[in-house]
């Protein structure tokens with residue numbers, strides 16, 4: 441009975457400390473403040489992400505904003 445309690449306590453501890461890896465688990469690059477895109481590596485292209493027409497500031501390490509107008513992965517062309 442005691443081992444069951446310890447197993448439950450360990451599971452609870454892991455749930456709290458080792459949070460499940462999600463999109464928010466990766467560090468969001470500050471160049472894309474409106475969306476959460478992790479910094480490279482890997483270097484991502486617009487085809488690798490689902491975001492479109494998001495704000496781009498700063499160094500733009502993924503070069504989503506090739507024309508430097510502050511909007512990444514524009515759908516209008």
Ligand SMILES: [Ca+2]
Nearest residue numbers: 505507509511
């Ligand atoms: Ca652009």
